[in-house]
Amino acid sequence: MNMTQIEQIARELRGTVIELTHQAKPAHLASALSCIDILAVLYWSVLNIDPAKPLAEDRDRFILSKGHAALALYSVLAKRGFCSNEILQTFNNNGGKLAEHPGPQCIPGVEAATGSLGHGLPIGNGLALASRLSGRNNRVFVLLSDGECNEGSVWEAAMFAGKQKLSNLCAIVDFNKWQATGRSQEILALDPLPDKWQAFGWETVRLDGHDVRKLDATLADMPRRSGKPLAIIADTIKGKGVSFMEDDNNWHYRVPTAEEVVAAKRELGLV
Amino acid sequence: MRNAFADEMTRICAANQRPVLLSGDIGNKLFDKLKAAAPDQFLNCGVAEANMIGVAAGLAMSGFRPFAYTIVPFITTRVLEQIRVDLCYHNVPATVVGVGGGLSYAALGPTHHALEDIAFLRVLPNMSVLCPGDALEVRACLKAAMLHDGPLYIRLGKKGEPVVHQSEPVVGIGGSLTVRRGSDCTILAVGNLLPEAMRAAELLAEQKVGTTVVSLVSVKPLDGEMLERNFASRNLVVSLEEHSVAGGAGSAILEWISDHNPSAMAKFMRIATPDAFYTQSGKQSYARQQLGLDSISVARKIADRLGRKLAA
Numbered sequence: 001m002n003m004t005q006i007e008q009i010a011r012e013l014r015g016t017v018i019e020l021t022h023q024a025k026p027a028h029l030a031s032a033l034s035c036i037d038i039l040a041v042l043y044w045s046v047l048n049i050d051p052a053k054p055l056a057e058d059r060d061r062f063i064l065s066k067g068h069a070a071l072a073l074y075s076v077l078a079k080r081g082f083c084s085n086e087i088l089q090t091f092n093n094n095g096g097k098l099a100e101h102p103g104p105q106c107i108p109g110v111e112a113a114t115g116s117l118g119h120g121l122p123i124g125n126g127l128a129l130a131s132r133l134s135g136r137n138n139r140v141f142v143l144l145s146d147g148e149c150n151e152g153s154v155w156e157a158a159m160f161a162g163k164q165k166l167s168n169l170c171a172i173v174d175f176n177k178w179q180a181t182g183r184s185q186e187i188l189a190l191d192p193l194p195d196k197w198q199a200f201g202w203e204t205v206r207l208d209g210h211d212v213r214k215l216d217a218t219l220a221d222m223p224r225r226s227g228k229p230l231a232i233i234a235d236t237i238k239g240k241g242v243s244f245m246e247d248d249n250n251w252h253y254r255v256p257t258a259e260e261v262v263a264a265k266r267e268l269g270l271v
Numbered sequence: 272m273r274n275a276f277a278d279e280m281t282r283i284c285a286a287n288q289r290p291v292l293l294s295g296d297i298g299n300k301l302f303d304k305l306k307a308a309a310p311d312q313f314l315n316c317g318v319a320e321a322n323m324i325g326v327a328a329g330l331a332m333s334g335f336r337p338f339a340y341t342i343v344p345f346i347t348t349r350v351l352e353q354i355r356v357d358l359c360y361h362n363v364p365a366t367v368v369g370v371g372g373g374l375s376y377a378a379l380g381p382t383h384h385a386l387e388d389i390a391f392l393r394v395l396p397n398m399s400v401l402c403p404g405d406a407l408e409v410r411a412c413l414k415a416a417m418l419h420d421g422p423l424y425i426r427l428g429k430k431g432e433p434v435v436h437q438s439e440p441v442v443g444i445g446g447s448l449t450v451r452r453g454s455d456c457t458i459l460a461v462g463n464l465l466p467e468a469m470r471a472a473e474l475l476a477e478q479k480v481g482t483t484v485v486s487l488v489s490v491k492p493l494d495g496e497m498l499e500r501n502f503a504s505r506n507l508v509v510s511l512e513e514h515s516v517a518g519g520a521g522s523a524i525l526e527w528i529s530d531h532n533p534s535a536m537a538k539f540m541r542i543a544t545p546d547a548f549y550t551q552s553g554k555q556s557y558a559r560q561q562l563g564l565d566s567i568s569v570a571r572k573i574a575d576r577l578g579r580k581l582a583a
Contacts, residue, residue: 057334104361112332113360116352122322123357126329126337133291133311133335153353156319160326163317 024092030239030251032072051081054108065120066145082109118151147179162201197231209234275406295341324353331363343369343385373513390518404465415443428463453481461512470566
């Protein structure tokens with residue numbers, strides 16, 4: 001699949017996430033929109049996965065450590081064929097499988113239950129280590145938020161991966177410069193984020209997290225020849241794709257009205 | 272118990288490629304034989320227990336059988352959320368092994384005491400809790416862990432405790448071991464207090480009080496049949512644990528009584544540590560005397576309850 005097609009998929013995924021947010025009224029719309037391009041590149045170009053064999057031992061693993069962007073992951077898995085659109089439409093309904101944070105194997109393709117921040121990378125370490133121990137060499141990708149890098153367990157995990165030289169492990173930081181209540185650079189001393197990962201023994205790449213070509217070229221180049229784990233600091237825009245949501249942290253919690261859904265879909269070229 | 276743990280883990284790892292021992296930077300030289308026998312199956316995870324539990328979860332999700340090991344407070348209360356989410360919510364076959372249960376490390380102060388761990392761990396969904404009473408029970412518990420398909424907590428003492436059993440028993444999740452029989456009362460001994468319970472039973476025997484001693488190996492799930500049997504046939508059933516009175520094995524038995532056998536309440540007595548930090552310096556044996564957990568104190572409490580006098 002070429003990158004122009006992946007860009008179109010990302011636009012459609014944004015439309016799905018916006019519609020379902022209007023319909024089911026969860027928080028975290030803007031957090032989901034900021035990582036859509038990363039997920040689109042992973043699921044349509046990079047990951048060695050097969051929706052018909054979601055538990056294949058040699059599959060690549062993806063963990064959405066920023067579990068509050070669950071709606072983005074569910075939308076991706078439905079579009080990629082891991083579950084039906086009917087199940088996706090039950091998101092956040094009473095008695096459904098798809099809660100606002102993903103449960104373990106709630107639908108095929110969800111590799112880990114997340115929602116509490118700082119858990120994905122330690123689990124990713126275990127998956128990457130298991131891959132090495134069993135000689136399978138499948139790859140492990142973990143998507144974190146920048147606010148999540150407040151958690152001490154992220155840095156415990158970073159030291160471990162650096163020491164173990166888990167070159168089949170990739171941490172992607174969705175660096176949208178916001179967390180729940182303010183600018184991530186102002187709430188804790190996050191700066192300089194790429195240097196921190198480098199100092200913990202990681203090969204570090206900083207790129208535009210909405211540039212699918214750059215994402216594809218970097219994510220596909222795994223495991224790394226450096227022999228180190230790879231940290232991608234992906235500069236992103238919270239609420240990306242909709243002008244009146246972009247970089248406006250009110251959309252961390254806001255739900256769009258019916259009129260705003262139409263306006264957003266128009267901007268995305270979906271109506 | 273610690274040496275038996277290291278030795279049994281070495282055997283298990285040498286025989287099977289799935290178990291992996293993760294250590295939180297403790298046990299210097301303790302695992303040298305394991306490292307020699309199965310170098311890929313030992314990993315020092317550093318003083319980074321939250322990551323260690325996540326690593327255990329990832330390994331378990333991939334078909335391995337991780338054992339995450341360090342001192343009780345650092346592998347339980349410190350990382351309770353990791354255990355809850357990474358191990359219990361995912362319901363993976365990972366074993367958390369804590370060394371220094373109860374007041375094993377009395378001399379190190381309350382940061383190293385383990386008097387709340389059973390309470391925290393036993394309330395987690397999917398989690399099972401085993402408290403082996405001697406080195407041979409440790410070996411049996413590790414064998415049980417290899418056969419168990421969910422998260423498990425094993426609470427060890429330290430090293431050099433008396434060995435109660437003559438040979439390795441067979442016991443697993445939900446099991447208990449009756450190690451001595453008597454008809455008047457039963458002591459349900461939790462983990463490393465088993466030897467104190469045995470000595471207390473001997474003291475009681477001198478006063479013609481027949482005492483059954485059960486090693487309550489599985490605190491979660493409880494051995495309900497054993498409890499039914501003992502409450503039906505004894506005048507008194509006593510839980511004995513080096514753990515806070517709040518939330519431990521005695522509390523679990525109170526819950527069992529309330530749910531299954533309310534009339535048994537009058538026959539039940541708990542012996543545990545108070546709901547307080549123990550702040551005196553000194554050895555475990557001294558701490559037990561201060562807190563009424565030594566064999567003489569235990570025998571005296573039981574004799575009093577039964578209206579008997581213990582020889583001075």
